[in-house]
Amino acid sequence: MLSVALSLALIAAEPAVLTCTTELVVLGVAQDGGAPQFGNSADPAWSNPELRRLATSLGVINHDTGQRLLFEATPDLREQLYRLDQVMMTEARPGLDGIFLTHGHMGHYTGLMFLGFESMGAQGVPVFAMPQMAQYLSTSGPWEQLVRYGNIALQDLREGEGADVAGLTVTPFLVPHRQEYTEVVGFSIDGPDRSALFLPDIDSWEEWDEEGTRIEDMIASVDVAYLDATFFANGEIPGRDMSGFPHPFITHSMARFADLPATEKAKVRFIHFNHTNPVRFPDSPERQQVLDAGFGLADEGERYCLGD
Template identity: 65%
Template sequence: MVSCILALLALLLNVACTRHEAEQRAHKDGAPFVVVLGIAQDGGVPQAGRKGHPGWQDPQHRRRVVCLSVVDPESSQRWMFEATPDFREQLNLLDEIAPVSDSPGLAGILLTHAHIGHYTGLMFLGQESMGAREVPVFVMPRMKSYLSVNGPWGQLVRYKNIELHTLRAGEPVQLNERLTITPFLVPHRQEYSEVVGFKIEGPNRSVLFIPDIDSWQEWEQWGVRIESKIEEVDVAYLDGTFYANGEIPGRDMSGFPHPFITHSM
């Protein structure tokens, strides 16, 4: 399985594909930028139970779970899109690229849905770990209810480790004077919450972030064409969990709830 997100590897408002380039550009012109903190499917790479994978011995073969960060150097603000099981490493990487004095130093966390790779990193904000205070977490209505009434997430709300902010599909939210995000619904398994992608808009460029979706064809049945969405932005980060049917021996993958990279291309 190609356990990664098909990413047109460029960064918001200024292309910055490496840590060094992100740091250099941030210092050079102060423009907001995106940092890719992870590209893997929910289980990471290597996945649990995957015997013999070179990643167990060599970190170069490991991949963190899909996550983006948006950084505004002018305001010293940072946002994370998804709170993954790799939250500790990803926050540390972000601290190296765009250091701030506070901890966790996040102006907000924006969640797409309630599958394990996308929200369970919130646990590190709790009393047993960071003991964070009122970190803004932006969620859709069902996701807000899910986090509020189910443990251990409800404890984060009661103890004020996190502060939930409600998103509405199609309604822009201004993160600061230079950055706006707009959530939009996508078809994907919705056992506990809605599933959304995000359009991220800065002063000069914009980004599309869709880490999970069942298929582009199903979205078309909702009246939305991915080609039209891509035309609206400068960079698109799209679900690329599987490359093509047949990569998992002995299984018909045609019903898997992710578009093949071959279809996306």
């Protein structure tokens, strides 16, 4: 079995670095609004495109069957599908055999609009959604038009029940997070040889403890874990007490996971960085602090082999 370190590579690397039948591709690592953020004109990413980051999304490609999956439909969907094309092009447009949605917050589903009448005019793209999410899309404009016109075809998901598609089994699990419109889930993604955890949003690990689920057990059950890291620490947003923010700070997660074996720490790939989070900058001391502690930070273009 390949180690996490050997399984991760950049799209820019030579093809020989990563050869597998089924692979996961990181298509975005930012919080819903991306980076730089609207209204923050001082962000150096405005003048340096290399610092820009898209909203959090994963793609999965089965090279044997030619199938492609997407996790989240973000506002950056157009760019992310282009990036997916650079890994494996398909003749079909958009060439997606399934889109899996975690919940009804802006950065996680609004990219569906590009499949609609005013844009691509796609037909029958399978969208896997939990019951409240499916109900929301079916009854709330403008999303219900996508269903009515047949641009998307809703596929039912149920907690703890795996959906088999493209040679994978994708299983949703409920997590505590703001549920203004829909339930919120993460996904266990089981490939032919390795597995991944995708959990971009959660209120706190401790609230999950109270519901009977420990994040440490979830990490232990997979080979790589993409976990909510929206904020680095309290104080990164000037003038605001962030102690009640509904996300686990990276500093808190690192403290909680401090006693895990090095092999378990190495599974963690923090993701979903707010535009204020300093780890998004390659040379920041906070980014180095995370790496020195034995944890990983997801990078756009990163690839992980799920099946040899």
